[in-house]
Amino acid sequence: MSDLTRLTAVEIAGLVAGGETSAVEVTRAHLDRIAAVDDRVHAFLHVDTEGALAAARAVDERRAAGEELGPLAGVPVAVKDVLTTKGVPTTVGSKILEGWRPPYDATIVQRLREAGTVMLGKTNMDEFAMGSSTEYSAYGPTRNPWDTDRIPGGSGGGSAAALAAYEAPLSIGSDTGGSIRQPGAVTGTVGAKPTYGGTSRYGLVAFSSSLDTPGPCARTVLDAALLHQVIGGHDPRDSTSIPAPVPDVVAAAKLGATGDLTGVRLGVVSEFTGEGAEPGVMAAFRESVDTLAKLGAEIVEVSCPHFKYALPAYYLIAPSECSSNLARFDGVRFGLRVGDDGNRSLEEVMSLTREAGFGPEVKRRIMIGTYALSSGYYDAYYGQAQKVRTLITRDFTAAFERVDALISPTTPFVAFPLGARTSDPYQMYLADLFTIPTNLYGGPGISVPCGLSDGLPVGLQVMAPTMADDRMYRVAAALESVVGTFTPPAL
Secondary structure (H helix, E strand, O other): OOHHHHOOHHHHHHHHHOOOOOHHHHHHHHHHHHHHHHHHHOOEEEEOHHHHHHHHHHHHHHHHOOOOOOOOOOOEEEEEOOEOEOOEOOOOOOHHHOOOOOOOOOHHHHHHHHOOOEEEEEEOOOHHHOOOOOOOOOOOOOOEOOEOOEOOOOOOHHHHHHHHOOOOOEEEEEEOOOOOHHHHHHHOOEEEEOOOOOEOOOOEOOOOOOOOEEEEEEOOHHHHHHHHHHHEOOOOOOOOOOOOOOOOHHHHHHHHOOOOOOOOEEEEEHHHOOOOOOHHHHHHHHHHHHHHHHOOOEEEEEOOHHHHHHHHHHHHHHHHHHHHHHHHOOOOOOOOOOOOOOOOOHHHHHHHHHHHHOOHHHHHHHHHHHHHHOOOOOHHHHHHHHHHHHHHHHHHHHHOOOOOEEEEEOOOOOOOEOOOOOOOHHHHHHHHOOOHHHHHHOOOEEEEEEEEEOOEEEEEEEEOOOOOHHHHHHHHHHHHHHHOOOOOOOO
């Protein structure tokens, strides 16, 4: 393995800016690494070799011309296949969009290009971001570099696995119910969900519009903060985008790295410290809480009584929005088209296309959502779920009157074996038990490695108030300064 693939994004950017290596050399090293290991990991759905090398050459030319480079110029990045990329396949892990090459870039992709990062390709994911293990991709599962017989988390398992396998130093994910944080936890990497509206959803293929949040993934907290700074900020093309600057997450990460949390009040969510989590996960979490206290943080227990209703509320709200959003995939305007032989009606073509194009988990959620939105059931199901969402938001508001941030385990368990939960959707959904409340509230959350259980990574989650993303970076960086970063066994 090239030493270049082991470096952080900060280190790579420094070497490129100083002329000690070239962006092309860095890019080739990561492309070689992908070629060497991705047949065992399957983190990528598409590797854009030519595009990556062209972008890298452009960075080298700019440096040679004396231009000032951004803080991540020349750094490779992998992008979850839920974001549109001009001329590069975007499938969302589904057969219904197989081979589709968008005519435009998502805002986040555009900002990555403008910052001089080098897009290596598109990463594997659960179809339409619906899943907790990346086993529901139409193109086969991604495997966890810590143990290739185990899942890398979902739905953004490809983005997390690419980091853990040293195929990329940075990646982009999207988080609807925990799909950035949960893969980060089980792969020993850092995953951050920004405040909803703090990153643009323009060009993000929608699953649940009131929940979907793109965000940064990295191997260190500072790298994640730098990537967050690049992709965040107001976008007039996104009606839900917050017209406010990104909090100074980079400064917060650097402050946290000093290991001083004096004056910071952290709330341990009592509802997330009882039954439901593996003993090894809770042991690593409790040890991390003690570490944070030693760094100067004041630890208090906080009750958020409505968090226990978050999972059922989410699985009414998200499928309902999914049912609405996925209605556009009808076999008429774009994507797959099946049965159009001139002898079938439009309705028959639409039905055949959806039957062939959507996988079982997507069909399951569409049916749940359609039922919840149907006449006579809307108020009883979707309406009630939205009321619960309001109660959960009130729990967060009350908690943040007492503490600066909340902490909990990121996931109830470590990475489980491939195939272990696919026959029981409820057991699969439990993977996001601790992450879903933050999505319903709309605030930011980050997962940072905090220990091992049975030789597999455990993540600690930090949750902060809306538009206080900097707080979570400070706490996460402080823990990282003691615990360090995690390296999986060699592939």
